Amino acid sequence: MEIRRADSQDYGALAALTELEGWNYSVQDFSDMQATGCTTTFVAVGEGRIKGMITVMDYGRVGWISNMLVEKASRGKKLGGDLLEEGIKALGEKQTITLFAYMDAKRFYLRHGFRCDRDFPxxxxxxxxxxxxxxxxxxxxxxxxxxxxxxxxxxxxxxxxxxxxxxxxxxxxxxxxxxxxxxxxxxxxxxxxxxxxxxxxxxxxxxxxxxxxxxxxxxxxxxxxxxxxxxxxxxxxxxxxxxxxxxxxxxxxxxxx
Ligand SMILES: CC(C)(COP(=O)(O)OP(=O)(O)OC[C@H]1O[C@@H](n2cnc3c(N)ncnc32)[C@H](O)[C@@H]1OP(=O)(O)O)[C@@H](O)C(=O)NCCC(=O)NCCS
The missing domain is CATH 3.40.630.90 (Aminopeptidase)
Structure with missing residues (x-):
């Protein structure tokens, strides 16, 4: 499995991946994220296709993590864990790295050292x-x-x-x-x-x-x-x-x- 930075050629495949999860991002959404100048998306590629992704946002002292997603058939094989570690590494030294987690995914992040702040609706x-x-x-x-x-x-x-x-x-x-x-x-x-x-x-x-x-x-x-x-x-x-x-x-x- 290869983890690499996504480029604009990948946006169609990334939008399709999010559609399977009901997130329904468009290619434009990925272009907009790119246009902020502070986001990097990493993809996990295997068997000739994109199997997972993560987006990290560099807000200076603070890093934000988003779009953590692995296709259903590839879950539970540490792909998500590898993408998360890659994203954290890419953000480098930060005072805080933060994210919003769905309740189902909380345990996954806690196992990677995250702590709970508070819940939001x-x-x-x-x-x-x-x-x-x-x-x-x-x-x-x-x-x-x-x-x-x-x-x-x-x-x-x-x-x-x-x-x-x-x-x-x-x-x-x-x-x-x-x-x-x-x-x-x-x-x-x-x-x-x-x-x-x-x-x-x-x-x-x-x-x-x-x-x-x-x-x-x-x-x-x-x-x-x-x-x-x-x-x-x-x-x-x-x-x-x-x-x-x-x-x-x-x-x-x-x-x-
Ligand atoms: C969360 C997610 C990225 C983890 O990817 P992964 O490749 O399965 O991660 P790993 O193999 O490194 O770790 C798997 C662990 O995540 C847990 N997990 C967390 N959320 C999960 C979910 N929605 N579906 C399945 N497993 C999930 C598994 O139970 C497993 O824990 P265990 O080993 O204690 O059983 C993946 O499950 C996913 O894409 N979920 C749907 C999208 C989502 O909820 N993203 C998080 C947004 S906050």
Missing amino acids: LVRFIGGRKGSAREGGSIEEVFAMDEKCFGFSRRGLLRVLMGKGRTLLPLSGAGYAIVRPDPREALVGPVVAEEKGSGMDLLYAGFNMLGAGSLAVVPDGKIDGVEEVIRVSRLFLGERPSTDFARVFAFAGLEFG
Whole structure:
């Protein structure tokens, strides 16, 4: 089995692999990840095909792991373990390496030294709550606010997410929300704000813009107008991730943290 870096020629096969798991990434999604300038995807290749993948995101002091996937027929043969170790090695010295794990996959990561931080729900908007926001603002303000709230810089990622969607600002005070009207997975996030009222206003303004069925990974699922879809666990290697939960109202999504 060979593990190597993926290139754009692989994106079709990677999208097909994710489709089998119901993740349904498109070739464009992989191009977008590439365009952030901070992601690397590794693939495990055997018998002339791609059998597994992992994506690592280099956010400076912090590394993020995503897209950990092995085709069903090849599971349980340490392929996932080898990909994970390769990804961790590629990230190099980091203060923290973090990921969102499905509950079924938690044990796999714990065996590779990860520890549990806390759980977060992916929620679906069902309606019934309005929000308020305006559009505009400077990209530099978004970068600064994001770094303040999540504790690391991820400019390349934010630039791509903002380019794909719309950026909302609170009616007063600092903050922002990115709203992505993807037909396969309409998502609100990140959402950050200086105070809770405007943070929730931004979140609901985003949900209403995308409509019922849109999704967000939120710190607290006990909020109006949503139902929980799944729960994920934030795991980490190294130092516990620092997130300012007084100011964070949604994450960038399951794959970006
Ligand atoms: C998680 C996953 C990548 C592990 O790959 P793998 O090649 O089977 O990994 P390894 O052979 O190194 O380790 C296998 C271990 O993972 C466990 N595992 C974790 N999640 C699993 C899953 N969804 N399906 C099957 N096994 C899983 C197995 O039980 C096994 O543990 P055991 O040896 O104690 O029985 C693979 O199971 C997978 O692609 N799962 C579906 C996608 C997924 O959930 N990805 C994680 C996203 S957070």
